[in-house]
Amino acid sequence: MADNRRVRVRFAPSPTGALHIGGVRTALYNYLFARHNGGDFILRIEDTDSQRFVPGAEAYIIESLKWCGIKTDEGVEQGGPHAPYRQSERKEIYLKYALQLVENGSAYYAFDSADELNALRKEYEAEGKTFAYNYEVREKLQTSLNLSAEEVKARIDRGDQWVIRFKMPENEDVEMDDIIRGHISINSSTLDDKVLYKSADQLPTYHLANIVDDHLMEISHVIRGEEWLPSLPLHYLLYRAFGWTDTQPQFAHLPLLLKPQGQGKLSKRDGDKFGFPVFPLDWHPEEGEPAKGYREEGYFPQAFINMLALLGWNPGTEQEIFSMDELIEAFSLEKVSKSGARFSPDKAKWFNQQYMKKADDAALGKQLLDMLAKEGIDTTEERATKAVSLIKERATFPCDLLPLTRYFFVAPDKYDEKSVQKVWKADNKVLLEKLREKLVAEPQITEATEHKVHEWILSEQLSMGQMMNAFRLAVLGISQGPSIFAIAEFIGKDETIKRIDTLLNTVPVK
């Protein structure tokens, strides 16, 4: 295993549906590792399962990575020195390698049909045993190991379906190393003879395609989900069978993402169940249920990435907010944890709130302007931005801005019932009338007005709380929001007086 060669990693999803956040995290860790080490990040599409291919899935994956800010150096889109990067376009490559293994005795032809194997599985099950296609049974089945060379050739020539299986050695301890998990050892007798290549669609299975492509693409580190750990010994043995041990990549198996509640790993259906997205982007498949995405829910990609990065990895410091560059700087596989991480929707929201605080007012102002326009509310970008600055700290998502600032732009069309009950009493009406007089006397409402009014209230010994609450009810129709004087200043003296009058004249006191 050469340690000095260039770091090259790949993210190799299968286009069988929307990429879920576990997949995004795998891509992210690969990306961070590549960038941290000045290496290459490659996107390879593993579409060797013609049955499960889903149209649009590949485009979805590419768009998701782009939204996240994960840039690929080589891949299906931009090509590269090892193109093509879609396995279905590399299909002619694999047979040669499968045959190489047959020739050197590491693999063999098998002619059993899927039906025959299913029948065998049932038979074993009936006896309480588990069927494994391995050293114990392969001699009894229809394989090139016990059929004559002529017979094998005849069957192939006449078009019988066949597969090539790996000949798993018997009783050998396979010694493996994983960057995250350390040393792992397993006896090969517990493993079975995996299919490497199938004649039916002339495509390799994952195991063969993966090893061949990683070798050809000079991958130095394989960083993938823990669900692959059980096939690691097979992959080790395949590298050995090909004679590629000296350039074999190093492996790192990432802990899985678990459901927020209950048991098991996070699945695609958990989104509907718990009411949070499990996908980066909205997904509208040609068939099946659509699903919600973080982008459309109003998450900042930086917040999403930050949240995902900390799910299973920790720099060992107390820093929690990381830009992509900071993540790249701090990331190391050694700091990835071994156990599964339960995903927390609350924490995801918290991250977004942190990024909301940091977001640029003018950019959010533009978004608010659009949202207002859709509601038929006309204003300027400048005023929208100003409104954002008043309200931003109490929003978690950009879409919160509209309900929060709506009455900065239009007079309330109704008054919140609870607030009316609590605030709109005869005494307070008198107070509001006094305040109205005071405001009318002012040339305009500014910051100074607030101080003036406060002093006046103190000298007259009036109730500040009651007056301000009534004022707030008049201006916003609800007892919420930032400083009422800041809002009054924002909407202007005339509008403020007008809203006070509306409350005074149209709503009877309780």
Place this chain on the structure above:
RNA sequence: GCUCGGUUCGUCUAACGGUUAGGACGGGAGAUUCUCAUUCUCCAAAUAAGAGUUCGAUUCUCUUACUGAGUACCA
């Protein structure tokens, strides 16, 4: 069932065998405030259990329990 992982507050996690076991989310209390939110302060909250190694185990070993993954001509 078998194989391979894993196990520190409810959750995400920190602690190169020696810390009052730290931080964050969430929860609770209080302060600030014209309201709500923010912010600030404080509080509760964990080494799965049992053996062993050691002067000393969260940390190393073993057993048990629990848990995750895999067990396809899917990836």
